[in-house]
Amino acid sequence: MVKRRQLSFRARRTFATGVFMLLICLGLGLLFLMYEGGKERDNARQRGLAAWNKVEPLIQQERLPPVLSHDHDEAVQVLDPHGRVAAASSQLLGDPPMATFRPPDDVMNTTRVLCPPAGLDGCRTVASISVHQPDGVWSLYVATPTVPWYGSTTAVFLAIGTSLLLTVAVTTLVFRDITKAVQPVSAIQRQLADITAAHLERRVPVPGAYDTYEEVKVLAETVNDTLDRLEAAYERLRRFTSDASHDLRSPITAMRLQLDQAFAHPEDADWPQAAAKVLAGIDRLQAIVTDLLSLARLDAGAPLNGEPTDLGVLAAAELDQRTHGAVIVRHLQEGVCVDCDQLRISRVLVNLLDNAERHTASKITVTVRAENGTAVMEVLDDGDGVAAEDRERVFERFTRLDAARSQDAGGTGLGLAIAREIAHAHSGTLTIEDSDRGARFVLRLPQCPATSETPHQAMPTADTPGRRIWPRRLRAIVMNDRRQIPQRTVDTARQRR
Ligand SMILES: Nc1ncnc2c1ncn2[C@@H]1O[C@H](COP(=O)(O)OP(=O)(O)O)[C@@H](O)[C@H]1O
Ligand SMILES: [Mg+2]
Structure with a gap:
């Protein structure tokens, strides 16, 4: 066709x-x-x-x-x-x-x-x-x-002969030219038609410099570049799906085992304990699904509720909300203004603090400062840190280093991926940088120009009247604060009992 x-x-x-x-x-x-x-x-x-x-x-x-x-x-x-x-x-x-x-x-x-x-x-x-x-x-x-209007018969033959010759010559040239242009396009089209998700490694033929027009060559190269990107994206998606399935299956298997054991000997079973374990499994599933949803929303480019915010005040408010298992040292410079979605930037800080608390030996340092027109927020712990070769890998979805797996089975491996996506959505970066000891996570965001209304007022602090206090449960769900959701779920289960 x-x-x-x-x-x-x-x-x-x-x-x-x-x-x-x-x-x-x-x-x-x-x-x-x-x-x-x-x-x-x-x-x-x-x-x-x-x-x-x-x-x-x-x-x-x-x-x-x-x-x-x-x-x-x-x-x-x-x-x-x-x-x-x-x-x-x-x-x-x-x-x-x-x-x-x-x-x-x-x-x-x-x-x-x-x-x-x-x-x-x-x-x-x-x-x-x-x-x-x-x-x-x-x-x-x-x-x-009498001379006819055309002069002589010889002139007529000359005119007809030359016309036919010229027409045939030019038409042949045009036909050859179009064939030369169309043939590589046909080859590209045939190859493209054969490429399916199962054969994404295949590429279209790139014609030589003298085989066709430069534009067709550029088209073939562009198609191949697009196929490269598609293959990489498809591979990421495949790995993501397989990791997600694996992580979702583990708690389901554990819950099923728990219930199977209880049902095998119902009279000897510790039902409250079995129910608590099943609830913990459900909490883990809920945490994974919530993280997946957050990532999906970020991937889809969900709009940000950006407003001028004092990053130091925002960090202080978040730290005030938490109960810490480690000593927190604050170096929070005030007046560092960023145009950000407060809930999402708080989410980054929560994810970094969760990780730091899990990995620190004793002390966590949270710093906010302005640096050459950039707002910087750092979370530094004094744990073992992240090896240089793993500093990019930990931001990939479902990546959990062996040490973390053995320390705590509760993580989803999605926290840093979400945090980095949020940073990117704010045109910022989130990286791990060198430190004397422990891991130093650095969030950089574009600083907004100072306005007449101080960001202080735009983002009230805990002490100021009118502060936007999220109901604890709602806030925990929106921000996926997993430390609070399981607790609450278990409490509710106990009450029900
Ligand atoms: N402060 C830290 N110190 C050492 N390793 C860390 C730190 N924060 C994160 N990591 C490593 O990065 C991995 C990914 O973190 P994250 O995406 O938040 O997933 P999770 O916390 O669920 O394991 C962690 O499993 C851990 O191996
Ligand atoms: Mg985490």
């Missing part, structure tokens, strides 16, 4: 070029023939004029020979004042006058086309010239072959 369309495109273009060329050649041919006709007519007129110039003095000098010489195919006849043939060129010897018309009295000569004149054949252009002599008016007739 596609091939037929391509062929018809090629045929249409070639046909159109042929017709166009033919029309141009026809026009040029007509002009050429008209020019040739004009030139031939001029020639004939010159010949007639030459004959006239030669014979007229002979009449005037009364030295007219009976047989007149002629250079080409013109026929000449001289009539005396009585209308008798006094002299003629060789073709008209003994013939009567070739014509009877004469120029009007006030004109010297006149021309007519006679088909044929007496004594000749074919159509001739006959010029009648009056020569005034003392004995009366002599008449001179000069007949030259």
Whole structure:
């Protein structure tokens, strides 16, 4: 189907070029023939004029020979004042006058086309010239072959031949040119049609520099670049799906095992404990699903509720909310303004603090400062830190280093991925940087210009009236504060019991 369309495109273009060329050649041919006709007519007129110039003095000098010489195919006849043939060129010897018309009295000569004149054949252009002599008016007739508008048959053949040759040559060139352009495109199209999700490693052929137009080569390279990106994205998606399935299956398997064991010996089973374990499993599932949803929203580019915020005040408010298992040292510079979605930036801090508390030995340092037009928030712990080769990997989805797995089975491996996506959504960065001891996570955000209304007022602190206090449970759910959700769920379960 596609091939037929391509062929018809090629045929249409070639046909159109042929017709166009033919029309141009026809026009040029007509002009050429008209020019040739004009030139031939001029020639004939010159010949007639030459004959006239030669014979007229002979009449005037009364030295007219009976047989007149002629250079080409013109026929000449001289009539005396009585209308008798006094002299003629060789073709008209003994013939009567070739014509009877004469120029009007006030004109010297006149021309007519006679088909044929007496004594000749074919159509001739006959010029009648009056020569005034003392004995009366002599008449001179000069007949030259009538020239058609196209000049000669040779000119017609020349025009037709050249037109056909030019048309065929240009059409062939255009056909070859289009074929040269279309063939690599067909090859690209055939290869693309064969590429499926199962064969994303395949690439379209890139034509050589002299095989086709540069544009087709660039098209093939662009298609291959796109396929590279698609393959990488597909591979990430495949790994993500398999990791997500694996992480979702583990708690389900654990819960099922728990219930299977309890049902095997219902009378001996510690049902409250089994229920608590199942609830913990459900909490883990809930945490994973909530993280996945957060990532999906960030991937989909969910809009931010950006407002000017004092980053130091925001961090202080978050630290005030938490109960810490480690010593927290604050270096929070005030007046560092960022245009941010407060809930999401708090989420970054929560994720970093959760990790730091899990990995620290004793102390966590939280710093907020301005640095060359950039707002910087750092969370530094004094744990084992993250090895240089793992500093990018830990931001990948579901990545949990071995140490973390053994320390705490509760993490989802999505916290840092979410935090980095949030940083990117704010046109910022989140990285792990060198430190003397422990892990140093650095969030950098564009600093907003200072406004008349201080960000303080835009983002009230815990002490100021009107502070936006999220109900604890709602806030925990929105921010996926997992330390609080399980606790609450277990409490509710106990109450139910
Ligand atoms: N402060 C830290 N010190 C050492 N390793 C860390 C720290 N924060 C994160 N990591 C490593 O990065 C991994 C990914 O972190 P994260 O995405 O938050 O997932 P989770 O906390 O659920 O394990 C963690 O499992 C851990 O191995
Ligand atoms: Mg985490």
